[in-house]
Structures are given as C-alpha cells and as structure tokens.
Amino acid sequence: MLVLSRKKGESIVIQDQIELTILSVDGDTVKVGISAPKHVDIFRKEVYLSIQEANRESVAPQQSDLNALIHRLRGENKSE
Template identity: 50%
Template sequence: MLILSRKVDESIIIGDNIEVKIISIDKGMVKIGIEAPSSVSILRSELLKEVENSNKAASVHVDDAVLESFYKKFSK
C-alpha cells in the first residue's frame, strides 16, 4: 500500500488516465474527486462488501424441497 499526504487541490495520477484529487477537508472528512474513463468501475468498498455479504447470505440456505419442486417442474 502506498500512503501519501495531499493538500486541498493536490492530486495523484494512477496509470495514464486516472486522477484522484483532494477537493476539501472539513471536520475530519475528506472529499475526493476521481477522474477516470467510463470503462473504469469505481465503487465504495463498504457498499461492495455489503452486496457480497447479501449475495453470500442469499445463497447459503436453499430448501431441498424447493429445489426438488423446481427440478420436477422444469425437467420435463
């Protein structure tokens, strides 16, 4: 992990086409701006983890009777 100190209006460049700029710092909160091509996915890590956890929870338990019913209905 690279750790940098930046001031407001300073930025870092990632690769050839991604810029991360410090927009403001206020009351312990840092606002950043990210310029990147639309083909680059930018996600907040806490939201991604929440979706992953929800997907795992949804796939953990499937009632065998439901699966058997589904199989009988669609295997004809």
C-alpha cells in the same frame, strides 16, 4: 499500503487512467474527486462490501434446494 500526503487541489494519478483530486478538507472529512474511464466501477467500501455479500447470498444454494437435488440425483422420489 502506499501512504501519500496531499493538500487541497493536489492529485494522485493511477496508471494514466485514474486521477484522485483532493477537493476539500474540513476537520476529519476529506472530499475526493475521482476521474476514471466509464468502465471502471467506483464504490464506497461499505457499498462494495454490501454488493459482495448480496452476490454471495444469491449464488449460495439453500439447504432445502440442496437436499432436493441430492434426492433427485439419487433417483429418490418424494412420493415414495
């Protein structure tokens, strides 16, 4: 991890396209402004992790769906 010190009004540039600017520092709270192209998604980490978890849950097969698929692939019929 790269660690940099910045003061209010100072910036960090990432690959000519993303600029992080320190807007204010108040105690333990730092306000950061981010300038980036519109196609770059920017999330707070807790929101990003929540989105990832929701995506994992939406694509994970449910056990009952998985069992039904196994029965179908084996040619088994529930009515038998």
